[in-house]
Amino acid sequence: MAPIIRDAGGLSGAGTTILIVVGTGGFTHAAPMLEIGRILAQRGHRIEFATHQGQERWLTSPNPREQDSKYSFISQVHLMGPGMDVATEVEHYMQMQESDARVDYRAYAAPKLRVDAFWESDYAALCRIITSGSGSTTKGTTTTTHHHHRPDLILADFFVDMAARDIQRQFDIPLASMWPQMPYGVLAGVPYIPGPPGLQIDALTSEHATLWTRVRAALRPFRALPTMLTYLGFLRSMRLRAGVSYLLPFTSKPNHLVLVNSFWGLETPRDLPPLVVPVGPVLADSYEDVEGELGAFLERKKRVLYVSFGTHVMVQYRDLEKLLLAMLVLLLPVDTPGLFLGEGDGKGTAMGMGARQTRYREPDPEVVYRESLSRLSSTSSPSSAPSGIIDGVVWAMTPAQTKLFYSNRPPPVNDAQRRLHEQQDLLLSRILANAHPQWHVVPFAPQRGVLAHRHTKLFLTHGGASSVQESIFHGTPMVCLGYFFDQPLNALRIREAGVGEGLDKADFSAGEVVEKMEDILGDGETGRAVARNVERMRSIARVASRRKELAADLCQEVLFDHKFGAAVGSLTTTATTADVLGDTLLDEGEEEEEEEADERSGDGDGGDEEPWVTRRASVNARTLEAGQHDPSSSSSLSASRSRTQRNKTPRRRHLHHSAHKDNMTKRRPMHLQTADMRMSTWRAQNWDLVFVGVVTATAIGGVGWFAWMRLGGHESHQPIWWW
Numbered sequence: 155m156a157p158i159i160r161d162a163g164g165l166s167g168a169g170t171t172i173l174i175v176v177g178t179g180g181f182t183h184a185a186p187m188l189e190i191g192r193i194l195a196q197r198g199h200r201i202e203f204a205t206h207q208g209q210e211r212w213l214t215s216p217n218p219r220e221q222d223s224k225y226s227f228i229s230q231v232h233l234m235g236p237g238m239d240v241a242t243e244v245e246h247y248m249q250m251q252e253s254d255a256r257v258d259y260r261a262y263a264a265p266k267l268r269v270d271a272f273w274e275s276d277y278a279a280l281c282r283i284i285t286s287g288s289g290s291t292t293k294g295t296t297t298t299t300h301h302h303h304r305p306d307l308i309l310a311d312f313f314v315d316m317a318a319r320d321i322q323r324q325f326d327i328p329l330a331s332m333w334p335q336m337p338y339g340v341l342a343g344v345p346y347i348p349g350p351p352g353l354q355i356d357a358l359t360s361e362h363a364t365l366w367t368r369v370r371a372a373l374r375p376f377r378a379l380p381t382m383l384t385y386l387g388f389l390r391s392m393r394l395r396a397g398v399s400y401l402l403p404f405t406s407k408p409n410h411l412v413l414v415n416s417f418w419g420l421e422t423p424r425d426l427p428p429l430v431v432p433v434g435p436v437l438a439d440s441y442e443d444v445e446g447e448l449g450a451f452l453e454r455k456k457r458v459l460y461v462s463f464g465t466h467v468m469v470q471y472r473d474l475e476k477l478l479l480a481m482l483v484l485l486l487p488v489d490t491p492g493l494f495l496g497e498g499d500g501k502g503t504a505m506g507m508g509a510r511q512t513r514y515r516e517p518d519p520e521v522v523y524r525e526s527l528s529r530l531s532s533t534s535s536p537s538s539a540p541s542g543i544i545d546g547v548v549w550a551m552t553p554a555q556t557k558l559f560y561s562n563r564p565p566p567v568n569d570a571q572r573r574l575h576e577q578q579d580l581l582l583s584r585i586l587a588n589a590h591p592q593w594h595v596v597p598f599a600p601q602r603g604v605l606a607h608r609h610t611k612l613f614l615t616h617g618g619a620s621s622v623q624e625s626i627f628h629g630t631p632m633v634c635l636g637y638f639f640d641q642p643l644n645a646l647r648i649r650e651a652g653v654g655e656g657l658d659k660a661d662f663s664a665g666e667v668v669e670k671m672e673d674i675l676g677d678g679e680t681g682r683a684v685a686r687n688v689e690r691m692r693s694i695a696r697v698a699s700r701r702k703e704l705a706a707d708l709c710q711e712v713l714f715d716h717k718f719g720a721a722v723g724s725l726t727t728t729a730t731t732a733d734v735l736g737d738t739l740l741d742e743g744e745e746e747e748e749e750e751a752d753e754r755s756g757d758g759d760g761g762d763e764e765p766w767v768t769r770r771a772s773v774n775a776r777t778l779e780a781g782q783h784d785p786s787s788s789s790s791l792s793a794s795r796s797r798t799q800r801n802k803t804p805r806r807r808h809l810h811h812s813a814h815k816d817n818m819t820k821r822r823p824m825h826l827q828t829a830d831m832r833m834s835t836w837r838a839q840n841w842d843l844v845f846v847g848v849v850t851a852t853a854i855g856g857v858g859w860f861a862w863m864r865l866g867g868h869e870s871h872q873p874i875w876w877w
Contacts, residue, residue, distance in 0.1 A: 167199030170713060173283070173305035175204045177276055177314040178237055178269055180465055181212050182620045186415050186436035186702075187309055187332055188212075188225060193706040195227035200303060202230040204283060206237030234279035237272075247466040250638035254660055256355060259378045265638075267388055269313060274396055277317040284325050307713040312337070319402050322410055328716040330411035330709050334619035335640050336421060337412060337430070344424045349374055354643055358422045358650050407831050409824070411712050413705050415619065417698035419691055420626065420647050428826040433705035435623035435695055441602035448548065451594040452607050455546030457675070459484070460604050460630070462550040463616040467637050469555065471562045473659070475578075477614070477635075478559075480667035482526050482581070483517045484543045485592050492521045494665070514665030520570070523577035530581075530590065543675050544611065546592050550599040556586055605630045612675060617641035617648070617656075626653060627699065629692040631674050631684050633667070635659060652687030708826075715825045 174191050176184040184205070191201045203213065210233065213225040238246060246268055255262040284304060305327055310318035312333045322329040336351055343351040346360050348371030356371065357363035363371075375382075390401060407427040414421070415434035444452055452458060459481065463469055469477070483493055494515040559582055566572040584590040601621070604610055605628040615621045617636035622644050625632050632654035636642035645656030655670040673680040823832055830838035 164197065165710065165714065167194060167197045167710065167713075170198075170306040170717070171200040171202060171303040172307045172309055172709065172713070173202045173204060173232075175234075175276075175280065175308060175310040175314050175318060176209070177206060177234070177272055177311060179311065179313050181209075182465075182618065183311045183313065183334075184209075184212055185438075185620070186434070187311060188228075189436050189438055190309065190332075190413075190702055190705050190709070192225075192227055193703060194709060197706065197710070199710075200229050201227055202232065202303075202305065203228045204232040204234055204280070206235060207233045208237060232279070232283045234283075235275040238268075242268075243466075244468075247638075248468065251467060253638070255353075255374075256660075260381045260384075263378070263381045263385065267385065270316070270389065271392065272314075273317050273389075274392055276314050277320055277396060277398070280317055280321050281324075284321065284327070306717060307709060309709060316402060319410065320398060323402075328410065328712045330413055330712060332413045332415055334415050335643070336414055336416070336424070343406065347422060347424065348372065354646065358646055405831070407828060409827060409831060411708055411826070413708065416623075417695065417701070419694045419698075420622070420651055422647075422650075427828055429824075431704070431708060432698075433701040433708075435627055435699050436702045436705065437602075437624065437627060437699055441606075442600035444600055444603040444607060447588075448594060448596055448599065448604075451546065451548065452604070452609050455592075455609055457541075457544045457611045458546040458548055458607075458609050459544045459612045459614060459671070460548045460550075460599075460610050461614040462599065462601060462621065463555070463635075464618045464621065465552075467616045468558060471558055471560075473635070473662075474559055475563075476662065476664040477667065478578075478582075479517050479519055479522055479664040480671070481544075481547055482522050483664070483668050484671055485545070485547070486522070486525055486529070486542045488542055490521075490525055490542075493517055493525075514663055514669050516663060516665040517668065519574055520577075523574065523581065526581055527577060530584065541592075543672055546594070546609075548599065548604060548610075549593070549595045550597070550601070551595050552597055556595075559586070602628065612671060613654075617644035619644065622648065623695065626651075626688075626691045627695045629688050631688050633657065633670055633674070635662070651691055652683060653691050654684070712824075712826070719822055 172191065172194055174184075174187050176187060188203075191203075195201045203210075205212075210231050213228055213231065246265055249261075250265045253262040253264070308318050308321060308327055308329050310329065310331045312331055315331045318329050318331060321327060338351055338353050348354065348357055348360050348363055348368045353374075354371070355374075356367045360368055386401070393399070393401070408429050410429065412430040414430065414432045415436050417432050417434050421432060443449075461477075461481075486493065495518050563575070566575055581590070585593045586595055588595055602624050605613060605625055610630055613621075613625045613630045613632045615625065615632055615634055617632075617634040617640075619640060622632070622634070632648050633656075634641070634645035634648050634654060635657040636645045637659050642656075642659070648654040649656050654674065657666065657670075674684050675681060823829070836842055
């Protein structure tokens with residue numbers, strides 16, 4: 155009997171280098187990419203990491219036992235320059251937090267200019283990394299500089315997507331970018347999702363949206379048009395300063411791999427091109443468990459509310475007051491009399507504080523604070539006293555956030571308000587000092603450990619992508635108070651998936667928080683439906699989490715497809731190969747052939763970009779490396795071309811010719827790219843067939859009419875239009 159050979163498939167990545175690039179945004183942008191990098195390293199690829207100065211600390215652990223193990227697979231670290239300083243970062247996120255696209259689109263989009271302004275330094279740094287051949291490795295406090303390998307693939311965070319696409323175009327290096335949601339803009343847009351992709355405000359699909367909602371979504375891009383024109387002007391001037399005189403095309407399909415760190419069920423299902431793939435949730439296989447005082451607190455309680463607003467959201471006092479009041483209500487026994495306005499002995503003092511009327515039962519602050527303090531000071535232990543919907547709160551709160559409980563608080567205008575402030579201060583002094591038996595405040599919490607704990611029943615979150623995915627993965631329902639970027643949209647997704655509720659940052663009340671949390675945690679129909687959906691989504695997320703292996707598979711596919719002869723779709727395959735091989739320009743005959751090749755392997759924009767434009771960008775990339783930032787190099791380019799033609803050696807001419815010949819005879823289209831992206835619109839949309847059909851039908855009709863007229867048919871019959 156012949157032996158059976160088992161082949162597990164797969165392919166070793168030995169001899170190939172993958173560069174992971176992360177710019178602004180924080181560690182949550184880097185974590186899923188590093189997790190994919192870990193898988194690729196296990197498959198034999200060399201992994202390098204490029205990021206802003208100071209962010210290399212992400213690769214080391216504060217725990218000495220993990221110092222050399224957590225991300226030890228990173229072979230080399232490249233520093234791309236300084237990131238945002240602390241003051242600028244605080245201002246940046248506060249501007250995002252306080253803006254609202256429904257009110258002022260210009261203010262809402264302004265922070266994006268600050269993020270995209272990093273393109274200039276990121277692009278120059280990546281050019282330097284690609285061409286310099288040196289880098290640094292950081293272990294502990296020791297940084298070593300040494301030679302590095304030209305990457306065979308770039309895996310870039312979406313915040314550095316533009317710079318990475320320029321590198322792809324100019325250096326012919328395949329690219330995979332990672333997004334936390336479906337890309338916004340024209341990419342991944344479909345007609346049954348109202349509004350620009352990734353920027354939905356009112357509805358995720360048109361299925362149950364009202365006509366007015368759909369009309370508003372359709373008109374929103376026109377409202378944003380002045381802001382978009384300003385943004386495009388900003389991009390163009392910034393790119394011209396760096397010597398890059400083209401704008402990257404806006405297309406419905408990418409010419410590079412787009413990995414989406416999300417999954418169907420949370421993300422709205424839609425038709426996608428082969429190069430856009432949902433691969434989330436990308437989570438580590440292990441996580442830090444809760445221990446110490448936090449672990450003991452969770453063990454003592456049975457129904458814990460976990461509160462965390464991430465690293466960058468700084469909740470202001472106007473919202474903290476409402477959240478604190480709602481949580482105090484939820485901790486009190488449900489049969490406490492007079493908790494809500496209009497119940498018990500009257501309207502309550504809050505009515506004199508300018509409280510607005512809402513469709514929810516609003517808590518009476520005077521009663522809530524009085525009852526909370528009474529339970530705290532009673533001789534019986536508050537921990538053993540009857541509790542409410544929840545019996546404990548864990549709040550992950552930075553020191554900066556703690557100070558905001560006392561900042562921007564309006565001064566009292568009467569004795570009633572002064573008395574309320576005094577009661578609030580008494581409660582806060584105990585809560586923030588962890589002297590309240592029902593509260594535990596920590597500057598940092600191992601989030602996955604808390605969410606996975608059996609006594610954590612609800613998560614009050616800002617709705618960051620990582621937090622939402624972790625909560626679903628561990629089966630914890632959510633109430634989402636989103637402030638910026640994808641957070642309000644994630645609140646819509648949470649509600650649509652049936653795993654929680656959302657709050658509008660501009661229009662929520664303490665009563666709304668209480669009612670929604672009671673509904674989720676209660677035994678009624680809403681609570682049972684949420685529990686079923688939480689289990690449904692938890693199961694889906696756990697199956698989908700295995701797709702991080704697919705993400706690594708796709709990176710390998712694109713890498714090997716390019717390495718063994720497939721074109722990545724760059725306009726400048728020949729020109730950039732010549733840059734690498736000979737650092738000279740092509741002669742006129744080769745330019746003509748190159749232009750023809752470029753038209754066949756373009757970005758999907760019809761090949762209308764002149765080849766010299768991109769070669770100029772490549773030349774200026776080297777100028778940037780030398781520290782020269784003069785973008786006006788068209789005259790020097792012509793002079794360089796003349797000198798090159800005179801001084802080109804036979805060896806270099808042979809290198810250029812062989813590189814060009816190799817591209818002409820061996821390069822194939824990208825295997826995951828649909829053919830329409832390499833065609834003219836005329837051919838891709840079959841307009842030529844429509845034209846031929848119309849002409850043919852017209853010709854046949856004309857011949858028939860002519861024959862009918864010549865044969866005298868018009869004399870024996872009435873014209874057809876008579877009837």
